[in-house]
Amino acid sequence: MKPIKYVLLLATLVFTTSIQSLTQVASxxxxxxxxxxxYAKDAIMSLYNQNIMKGTSATLFSPKQSITRAQFMTTLIRLLDMEAVNSSIPAYSDVKKSAxxxxxxxxxxxLGLTDGTGNGTFNPNQSVTRQEAATWIVRALQKxxxxxxxxxxxxxxxSISDWARPYVSIISQLGLMQGNQGAFHPKQPLTRQETAMIxxxxLQNDDFTDKLDQDYSLGIQLGWQYGQTDEEYKKSILQSNVNTLSPRWYFLDSYGALSDHTEPSLVKWANNNGKNVWAMFGNRSDQTITHQLLSSSERSSALIKEIKSGVTQYGIQGINLDFENVAPADRANLTKFVKNLASELHSVNAVLSVDVSPNLNSDWTAAFDYAALGKIADYIVLMGYDEHWTGGAYPGSVASLTWVENGxxxxxxxxxxxxxxxALPFYNRDWVVNSKGLSASSEDISLxxxxxxxxxxxxxxxWDAALGQYTTTYWQSKTQHKIWLEESRSLSLKYKMALDHGIAGFAYWSIGGETTDVWTSLRNAAKYNAMRD
Structure with missing residues (x-):
C-alpha cells in the first residue's frame, strides 16, 4: 500500500497535467x-462554433473514430436547422425517449430522411457507412x-447497394463525396473527421446556405375550438402554430333561427395576440332544419344579415361555414346560400371559408357543387378525416395518406x-374488432x-408505409382492439403531401386533442418544404 503523501502527489500531478493540457488546447x-x-481541424472548429457538430466528450472530438448513426443524424438535423421532435410515439424500439x-x-x-434499419429498429450506435451517409445527405438536400x-x-x-446507387451518383456529381483512387468504398465506415469535411x-455552397436562411410561411393555420373552455383554448393556441381561431359560435337552432354564442373577449384576445377569428357557423348535421333554411329565400336572407351584423359588431375577420349532411336535393340552394353569404361578408371585408368532405360520390357529398363553391368562397376547407367512421361496418384508419391525397x-x-x-385530425378511434374482422364498436380518442x-x-x-401510419393491436377483456395511429409522423406525411400541391394552409379538428410534438414536426415540414429547388 502506497503512502498517503505519494497518492496525493500523484493525484496533484494528474490534475495539473489535465489543466495544462486543456490550457494548451485553448491557447x-x-x-x-x-x-x-x-486534416479536418478547420472544418471541425467551424462546425463546433456553429453548434452543428460536437465532440464525443467535453475535450475530445475523436476525429478518426467512426461516426454512429445517432451522431450523424443529430448532426444532419442541426445542419438543416430543424427542431428536435419529442414524439409521443417512438418510431424505433431501440431509440428510447431518454436518449x-x-x-x-x-x-x-x-421528415422522411430515414425509416431505420427494418423491423422497427434504428441501430443508433452502429457505424454509418459511406453509402448510408450519401443517402441521408442527398435526401436532406431533396435531390x-x-x-x-x-x-x-x-x-x-x-459493390454499391441498389438502394444507395442513385444517392452515391448524385453526391459525387455535387462534389460532396469523392472516392479514393477511383473507388467509392460504399460499405466502409465514415469517420467523424470525414463527416466534418463533407x-x-x-456549407460552402451558397445555394444551400441561401435555402437555410430563407424565410418561410406556414400559411393559414386554422384551429377549431371544441370541448375546451375559452381559457383552455387560449392556452392550447399559444402552444400551437395556429394563426386563425375558429370557435363554434353560430348554429341553426331547431326553428331554423340563428343561435349566437359569441364571446367578445376571445375576439379581443385573438387580435391582441396577432391572430384572426373565423367564427364557425354550423348546422349540427341536421338535414331537416337545413332544408327549411335553404328552401326559403326570406329565411336565408334574414339569417345572412344576422351573421353579417355579428361580424361587424364583434370585429370578426371571417366565417367558417360548416353545413354537413345536406340533402342532395338542396344542392342548388346551398350554392345560392353560399353565394349570398359571401357577397354580404365581402361587403364588410370579411372572409368566407366553406367546409366540405372529400368527394365520395354519395348522398353525403352530393350537395357540394365543388367547382361553384370554389369560385364563390375565399377558401374551401377539405375535411381530411373520417375515412372510417363510428358506426361503420369496417374498422380502419381515420385518415390514411392515400385516401387523403385522393380526396x-x-x-x-x-x-x-x-x-x-x-383539415387534419387531432383525434383517432380505438376499434373493437370481432372474429370476422368487422367493427363491433369504436371509441373516439384524442392523440x-x-x-x-x-x-x-x-x-x-x-409502421405501415402504404397507409402512412402506425398500427397496433391489443386484447382487453377477451376482445381484440386495433388502432390506426395518428401522430407527428403520420400527420407530417399528409402535411408534406399537401404542401407539394401548393395549398393555402391547414386546419385542425380539434385544438387540444394533439400532443405538443405535432406542432414541432409540422413546423419542420414547412421549413423543409421551403428548401426545395
Missing part, C-alpha cells in the same frame, strides 16, 4: 485536444435521380390550390389519450 484555439493534427439523440432521430424520421440504377463510374460500382463542404386531388380538379385548406394508451399498455406499434 491553440482548438475546442478539442485531439484535432490539432487532423440524447431521441429528438433528432424522430425529427429525421418525420432526385433520373435513373433508379445509374452507373456511378466507380471501380467498385457493383458537412463543411456543403385532395379530386378537389384540385375543381378548386384552385390557392383556395384550399386541408394525447392515444399516446397514454400506447405507453400504459406497453403496446408495440408497427
Amino acid at each position: 491553440k484555439g482548438f475546442p478539442y485536444s485531439d484535432i490539432a493534427n487532423s 440524447w439523440y431521441y429528438g433528432a432521430v424522430q425529427a429525421s424520421t418525420d 432526385t435521380s433520373s435513373s433508379a440504377y445509374p452507373d456511378t463510374g466507380y471501380k467498385d460500382d457493383t 458537412i463543411d463542404r456543403l 385532395l386531388d379530386k378537389l384540385l380538379a375543381d378548386v384552385p390550390h390557392s383556395k384550399i385548406i386541408l 394525447s389519450e392515444q399516446a397514454s394508451r400506447v405507453a400504459n399498455k406497453k403496446l408495440t406499434v408497427k
